[in-house]
Amino acid sequence: MANEQDIVLSVENLRVNFPTLDGVTEAVRGVSFQLVRGKTLAIVGESGSGKSVTSYSILRLIQKPGQILADRIMFYPRDGKPIDIARLHDRSEELYRIRGGKISMIFQEPMTALSPVHTVGNQICEAILLHQNKTPRQAEELAAEMLAMVGIPDPKRRLEQYPFEFSGGMRQRVVIAMALVCRPEILIADEPTTALDVTIQAQILKLIKQLQAELGTSVIFITHDLGVVAQVADDVVVMCQGRIVETAPVRDLYRQPYHPYTRRLMSSIPHAARDPRLKELGRTLAVVEGLPPQYSLQRPRGLRRGTPPILYRLPGGRQVLVWPTAQEAVA
Template sequence: MSSHSAAIETPASDTILRIRNLRTCFPSEEGEVPAVNDVSLTLKRGKVLAIVGESGCGKSVTSNSILRLIRPPGRIAGGEIMYYPSHGEPFDVLKLPEKSDELYDLRGGAISMIFQEPMTALSPVHSVGNQIIEAIRLHQQVSKREAREMTIEMLREVGIPGAERRVDQYPHELSGGMRQRVVIAMALVCRPEILIADEPTTALDVSIQAQILKLIKQLQEARNASVIFITHDLGVVAQVADEVAVMYPGRVIESGSVRDVLKRPKHPYTRGLLNSLPGVNQAPGERLSAIRGSVPALTAIPKGCPFHTRCEFALGGLCDVGDAPEMVLSDTGSDAACLRLDAIPAFAQPVKERTV
């Protein structure tokens, strides 16, 4: 997964989604600011791409931009989102008319999303079954009875016991883990080619998180779906992803295979995220390492490398001037946007991959 020139029109045959130079902006008192700034990503067919970063880095805005869910006064200011369906001609999602049947069919049909908080994704006044049935009938020509049978089968597939009874229950009657399984069922019931999972385990306790992660991975592999997985937790990435893009205020600053990024991180920000994980470069009883400072506001991103104010390797007169660094493409490992790649020592200890 490398950031290549937008002039390359024909992707590899295993590409299902190609984002090039995406820019999504929101107004502020200081003027319009880019929450997503020149982002380029490639999702491979049947693979999981994780987008990682702290809150405010632009992960969710990127995923919402893919489905054209940015509402005014926010706007997608530029770029290209090419979708290469298994059947049919490729097209740029950003060129679909706003209220067209094509865009309507894309959302929830070809591309579905699992949201991080199921109580905001589910209506409290309708049974979970009726909500999934409605999603089916929006995208497929089936009777209500057939849609109900499909719903019960999907609830079984996501591991909900007593699906015949649960189908008529309301969200408040289910646990948080069960509600998240319902949201996953709703997202997958129309068999989308691409699934976007936006922090799907954030609101759940650790044991339920592990179950949901395992479920998503199993369903992805069984259906050969392509997944964009949004998270702030690199430990989760080791469990579910094939490739990784690390974001820092609006930009992708490192990308590559899971093995390359987690074992041999190049960018100082990625290294800092890894060092903050328990058991990485940490002696027994030693306090966890932390990246100093915090993510800058979009209205106050520093000149030069946006990470230089928090970076232990930054050099005055180099890292704090000019425009943000471009991605340095690599044939041996991950790509990274850093001016000091040659001067940064190798990462001392690789992250241990955790299993679900």
């Protein structure tokens, strides 16, 4: 377990609800986790599991009528007192300073994250001028330095270009540059490699790890790809139906997943080394039962209706979602 002084972000009992005509949809249900300073925490799950909603909630980016409810979302900056983001007003100056300044986000699709009618330089400089005490000339120089750092050649000329003039991989590098230009303490990466081919994906993952080491940034990495998790993460949170079903250090999770849902996710990964040749036609692939994200978390017989599952703590900083015994449910 990490020491308390090593924690940069602590989320406690996060719930996110969306009122609809058919009732309230619980997108996130009682999620709690901690991010260790300088480390990478991967949040993994199928589409609809609540992982992206969880990450958006940290920065209070869920729009009405969505409701963010949490006991605490504690941010521990290096130079300052702890901040409970859950208690900040939506329009408070402190929340604006945190967004993009102390905590930044790489969004899933770079073409929607970048304005098509403004140059790349204009968009990066806007973030600098908003969060740092820089002149426009200094902001432009810093933006060019950041583009060079993420591997974009001829950065000063590229500052004058528009997003459509960049390839998909280069656009993602621009988004990364924009997110890191203010040297944030936390970077939230929401599936930053989903729309990229495997070659560009490997380059982006390597770039994020390199910049994390250089800048000392802590990273929350949102993904559905367990292969990516193995490359980037120190710790893993597995989500299903808006709940955390398992947490573990990455090596322990791959060595021995405990929860049935985690085991199903692991078994669905192709293993080229284990299966070097194509199997016979008609071989059934491993699947996760139900429609995403509705994996069966059915209540066992004899347990009272309405009794929720609980996260059971295990040695080595691990947790797994289990149903309580009848005695525990009554206690």
